[in-house]
Amino acid sequence: MSIAAEAIGAAAIGGDSPAALVLEYVTTPWPITIATPYVRTLWPVTVQPAPEQRVTTPWPVTIAPPGVVATPWPVRVLPASVVGGLDGAASWAAAPNGLWTAVVTLGGADISDRIDHSAPVRVRRSRNAAALAEFTFLPASNLAPQSLIGRAVTIAFAQQGGGNAQRVFTGVVQLTEVGLDIGSIACLCTDRAQEIWAAMSREAIDDAVGGRWHAAVSGEPDDNFRYMEERLQSVGASWALDVWQSPRIIPWRAAARSLTVRTADVDEGSLAIELPTRDSLRSRIICRFQYRYTLLRYRGAIAQFNQPLSFFVSWYDFTTGELLKDSVQWLTSAMVESAASSLPDWFATTPLTILRPTPGSYELRRPFLDPVPPYEGSLGGTDSVTFVLPPDVAPSLATGFRQEYGALWQQSVTRDYTINVVWPEIEAQLGGPVWDEIGATLEAEFDQPDWGRDVSVEPAIPGAVGLGDASLAWQPEGADEAAAEVIMRTLLDRAWVSLWAASRSGRVSFALACRPDLWLDTRITVEHERMRAQGDVEQVEHLLDVASGNATSEVLLAVGMPGNADAPHPAWVLPPAPIDEYFPPVSAYSCTIGTYVGGDPESPPFDDSAMVGFVTNREGAAVEGREYYPHKLTIRAPDMAAEDRDPRELVSETEIAVAIPTDLLETIV
Known part of the structure; x- marks a missing residue:
């Protein structure tokens, strides 16, 4: 049992x-x-x-069957061995056996099996340049090579056998070359970058690029591709098309992906560094900006003359009765009206006022002629001499007049700004300034020729009445203060980007096992026993030897001055407008009208250019040896100083210190 x-x-x-x-x-x-x-x-x-365990929740829980997501395009899931691990080239098993093949379509037809194995397949991508590709194939039948120009091309790198294909190029055939020995056709292809950017609207470019642009800085570009390039000068970024020919703006130091490459990852002997040189570096950019506009000006002046009645009549010595001076030739109303109406470039702003003597009889007593000392003595036994001014004569005479005038003219004013954008740290390191100069001119042209000759022609100057000055700066929209500010900010942005671009002019180059996923949006850290550097991919070239299946990626990094520090875009504080410190003297507002009497013993020789005003003579018999003048009245308008009439240049100079982003760059000797 x-x-x-x-x-x-x-x-x-x-x-x-x-x-x-x-x-x-x-x-x-x-x-x-x-x-x-x-x-x-x-x-x-x-x-x-076994005890029964339960969980109670305060909210309802719904268990639904798994959903299915459908997409209108095919999706290929690559194994982790293909795309996994961006940290280190050796960790990215591009192809299980490290061998590649090219998948090429030409005009939509797959020609992969006709690719010439004796020539490499090459794809080069660079920042701020069109992507280029080269391949050679053996046509299946006779064809005209020129018929291939413009045909669509795609290139992908795949594992041998065609698996895990990854596109590296999309474009068109640019030119062809026939190999006469075997009848092969070599194709040089481009991704049509310039055409694609040129086809974009400026609004789309503005949204993609940002930054600033002004025709006064760059001129008017030929097409929108040039417009994009000019706008990009104010932004720390580059342009390119991706592998699907989509336009991309790639910021500096803000790459979408990062990668670390170590000594074991690169091909032996391929790692090299080229440091920025003093010739390529810049420590300051001088921004010259001239804002030229027309200043519409008004000036009010006065012409005024007055003499007492005693000036025109005879002079006596009442003590002795001796005639001291004869009367002078009178100023007439006609002379005043003629002279007052002939001021070149001036127009009357008030009616002419003529001071005329009152007709009647005047006793020429001593107090009348000379109030001090009091009257004493007699004149030949009489107390006075009577001067009679008939009523029919008095209106034709004048003792003075008053007239206000105005003048309108244009004066060119240029504000000349010099703004030194300085990177002090690099300037100290270089031992002195190394600079470039950029500039722009904004001109507000005034093109109304009748203005100034016809007071009814607009624009009217506010406050242009009476004596004194008034002005109006002609600054229409698009050439006004706002536009001037945009231009200055554009120049300053370009100066800062120019300093940054010069600082990252160093290059690190190396080759590694083919990385078809590597593109310009990647920032790479290079770890080497004698160097540590970090920079943006400036260029990557994939090279495939079709015969052997071996492929490499040759990489060029943009590196700059060491420091590995970011620096924000400066918040510019624009310099104030320069001040015109010139002020006209009081004489600028009054006409020149002197008084000159001929026939006196002390009368100087007549000088027509100097004797401006009322020119007269003593009446009576001419005395031999004395100077006698032409009887006339002239009026000279106020002189315009050079500061008032000539083109004016107002200077402003400012220095702005800035910080520039720097890269990781360490060398160990």
């Missing part, structure tokens, strides 16, 4: 409880077959049912 049978028999008889079975040796007379293994123990075994 088996032990198992004894145990089962004991269980069948019973025990202390259903849950506690005591195994005992029992002899049974029949055989029992055990289908499953068993365990015998010398101690009691208790079996308890």
Whole structure:
């Protein structure tokens, strides 16, 4: 009898409880077959049912079947061995056996099996340049090579056998070359970058690029591609098309992906560094901006002359009765009207006022002629001499006049700004300034020739009345203060980007096992026993030897001055407009009208250019040897100083210190 049978028999008889079975040796007379293994123990075994566990939540939970997402385009999931691990080229198993093949379509047809194995397939991508590709194929039939120009081309690198293809180029055939020995056709292809950018609207470019642009800085570009390039000068970024020919703006130091390359990752002997040179570096950019506009000017001046009646009549010595001076030839109203109406470039702003003597009889007593000392003595036994001015004569005479004038003219004003944008740290390191100069001119042209000759022609100058000055700066929209500010900010942005571009003119180059995913949006850190550097991919060239399947990626990094520090775009504080410190003298507002009497012993020789005003002579018999003048009245308008009439240049010079982003760059010698 088996032990198992004894145990089962004991269980069948019973025990202390259903849950506690005591195994005992029992002899049974029949055989029992055990289908499953068993365990015998010398101690009691208790079996308890598993407790039921539940979780209660205060919110409803719905369990739904898995969803299915459909896309209108095919999706290929690459294995982790293909794309996994951007940290280190060696960790990226591009192809399981490290061998590649090219998948090429030409005009939509797959020509991969006709690719010439004796020539490489090459794809080069650079920042700020069109992507280029080269391949050679053997045509299936005779064709004209020129018929290939403009045909669509795609190139992908795939594992040998065609798996895990990754596109590296999309474009068109640019030119062809026939290999006469075997009848092959070599194709040089481009991604049509210039055409694609040129086809974009300026609004789309503005949204993509940002930055600033003004025709006064760049001129009017030929097409929108040139417009994009000019606008990009104010932004720390580059342009390119991606592998699908989509336009992309790639910021500096803000790459989408990062990669670390170590000594073991690169091909032996391929790692090289070219540091920025003093010739390529810049420590300052001089921004010259000239804002030229027309200042519309007004000036009010006065012509005023007055002489007392005693000036015109005879002079006597009342003590002795001697005639001291004869009367002078009178100023006439006609002379005043003629002279007052002939001021070149000036126009009357008030009516002409002529002061005329009152007709009647005047006693020429001493107090009348000379109030001090009081009258004493007699004149030949009489107390006075009577001067009679008839009523029909008085209106034709004048003792003075008054007339206000105005003048309108244009003056060219140029604000000449010089703004030195300086990177002090690099200037100290270079031992002195190394600079470039950029500039722009904004001109607000005034093209209304009748203005100034016809007072009714707009624009009117506010406050252009009476004596004094008033002006209006002609600054129409697009050539006004707002436009001048945009231009200055554009120049300053370009200066800062120019300093940054010069600082990142160093290059690190190396080659590694083919990385078809590597593009210009990647920032690479190079770890080498004698160098640590970090920079943006400036250029990557994929080269495939079709015959062997071996492929490499040759990389060029843009690196700059060491420091590895960011620097924000400056918040520019524009310099104030220069101040014109010239103020006209008081004489600028009054006409020249002198008084010159001929026939006196002290009368100087007549000088027509110097004797401007009322020119007269003593009446009576001419005395030999004395100077006599022509009887006339002239008025000279106020002289315009050079500061008032000549082109004016107001100078402002400012220096702005800036910080520039720097890269990780360490060398160990």
